[in-house]
Amino acid sequence: MSLSNTILGVLNLSAMTGYDLKKFIDHSTQFFWHAELSQIYPLLKQLETSGKVKVEVIPVEGKPDKKVYSITEKGRAEFLVWLSEPMDETPPTKSPMLLKIFFLQALDKNEVLAQLRCQLEAQRARLKRLQLETSRTIEESAGRTSFATQGVLWELVRQYGELQTQTSITWLEQALKVVEEKL
């Protein structure tokens, strides 16, 4: 049920359309949460049916009507309940990268090294993206009054992404050395 809460959380900051919701998610939570429009649209409908969001339909010529969604009191209440639930357990995560590295020994040494180098490049590219793109997005959003108070936590979360990616890079560099020596 985390996507419902993501949607409610964003709408709690500002009313917007499904399309804008998708863009917002892509530019803010993208490195720890994401969703496709084909998942967002039906969910918005469902949230509306259960009275957690309401819709204002704005007719547009020659295009589908624009549907601006905003959170209701009922929706906000539910969102706050979710937000207050203690995060006591570390929920299981999945990492295709780690999974593949775990099994890599079935290939020969050169292929193992190639895979690790490949992933190292991907992580370096990711770090650059996080440093440039995301910090810019946060600055822009911070300008808008409705998002202003979000600043502190957004910046923290962005730093988290940077730190973890940096850790991955350092680890991969180390892993390359170990594999070269010991395999």
Place this chain on the structure above:
Amino acid sequence: MSLSNTILGVLNLSAMTGYDLKKFIDHSTQFFWHAELSQIYPLLKQLETSGKVKVEVIPVEGKPDKKVYSITEKGRAEFLVWLSEPMDETPPTKSPMLLKIFFLQALDKNEVLAQLRCQLEAQRARLKRLQLETSRTIEESAGRTSFATQGVLWELVRQYGELQTQTSITWLEQALKVVEEKL
């Protein structure tokens, strides 16, 4: 399709039952990949139908027959193709923890601090588990001949988990300070 490949990867190390597969996954890949028996059993059947694994049924008195699965040449070939595919993209991951922290500003300061402290405890517990339990499992497995050559990458992967968790802990400690001062 990563679970099929996980299963093929484990069976490539040693033949075993669905039940043992589950235990193996729980004790080795658990912090980056996991699965329920209700997903494993049907998948094994499917892999058998497509000729990627084969089964040896061992009758047991008073219990369901034991079904020992092993990988076929076809299965191994497919597994190696998957393993060789370049890991160029960083696949999108999901983190309920980050998601919640991202939205936490909707609560008041004390609740924010409580949530962060709660997660800090969870991460510290996780670190302990990784340091004790997992390293023990790896040592045990390393004793068995069929798993011996896996040692280097397993140890690396375990270290990755430790490093990332340590990074999370440091970040959460920092986040607590920042929130106390700035919020």
Place this chain on the structure above:
DNA sequence: CAAGGCATGTAAATCGTTACATGATTTA
């Protein structure tokens, strides 16, 4: 004039979780 952004969705398929069902043996 082609590509991409704007703006809405539906349908099918796959992936994953939770609950249910059975029944013997071992351990606390």
Place this chain on the structure above:
DNA sequence: TAAATCATGTAACGATTTACATGCCTTG
């Protein structure tokens, strides 16, 4: 004697992805 472990699964539901479908407007 209650709970956990061994050992197999099915059914229902929920979450997610991929493909399809439409059509205008803007930018290169």
